[in-house]
Amino acid sequence: MILLESIVTILYPRRCPICGEIVEPRGQLVCPPCKLKLKPIEEPRCKKCSKPIESEEREYCYDCETKNHHYSKGYAMWVYDSSMKKSIADFKFHGRREYSDFYIDEIIKHYGNEIKSIAPEVLVPIPIHKSKLMQRGYNQADILAKGIGKKLNITVLSHLLQRDKKTLPQKLLNDKERLKNLEKAFTYSAEESNKILKSIHSVMLIDDIYTTGSTIEACSNILLQNGIKEVYFLSICIGKGY
Template sequence: MKCGKPLDAAEAEYCRDCSRRQHAFVRGRALLSYRGPVKLSLYRMKYGNRREYARVYGQTMAHRLGPWICQCGIGLIIPVPLHPSRKRKRGYNQAEWIAKGISDVLHIPVDTHTLYRVRRTKPQKKLNDIERKQNLQGAFSVKCALPPNACILLVDDIYTTGSTVDEAARCLQAAGECKVYVAAVAIGG
């Protein structure tokens, strides 16, 4: 009901993570489960400079999640930013390309300038839940004011515990009255 993870029990409303903590975003959804061939594909997209994967994932997300995105009243798409040094090393921000793929289909503008990463952080995949939260504290900042009562779709490639999108959502909410929803290509268990 909150992040979009598959549930262990049919009668449960929230996954284990969402039942233990309060998220800063309103609701989240993902296209796929983070396992098997999806894991390999996302690895290639992220570290093998396969930008075309990101665009296709974004377009597929728009087709599959489009009704939900429209129902939420999304008026702006913001990709989770990379630190400039990591973006230089990788060559591109995969979340930005995914967001542009969504925009291609749904014609919702993508904003890559408002939210930015001010602190270089360790890769989240190597950290536990507490370390993830600490790693991201103060990692994001906002350059300019958001439109009043903005409904924002925050886009990332992989959602695991929600630490990254929670910190980014808190930062956006501190900059103005807004509702932040989350969409990811894949969600981990």
């Protein structure tokens, strides 16, 4: 097995999820210069969604101050800047599934203990429509959820939420259009819930990006409507707060 992995590494060397170059030294998940440049979100940050905010005197970003959210708390690893936009796009659209190894490794280092402390019973990836799944071949959020679940020994229910409505890309829409776009887009699968043979009280949603939060809100609302008491979210990246 070790020999096979060595051969695969030689034939298909790992590329840095930030700059895209071959990672040196071998065995690393990211090249050292990029690791130094990539800073995780730190304080001051919003106590609700984790967006970085400019003033240490504030507890919440403008969005969380002015809106009621269905979720209890959110976590995010990095700001969605130019470096991460390219990284996420390659992971999401260009088949670079191995980038998830780096994302997951960093998430566990920074949030592993906190996730254990809030103890979500299941991780649920944000679903994509079956047409996108057929086109892309995978759901990037599902890859993340399964990787995190394996590391933290948390059950993953990949199909607890289903995306029945084909929607426009959220990035093309304003806030009101995003909410309208997601109306009746998601459904809850009681059959999937029954797989764990007990009532589910707490869920952590997993996604790649949180910008306006419309998708997380829509999914959180569906979960609460179906008896879930606490909903959290975890994303690789998040927009800046104000």
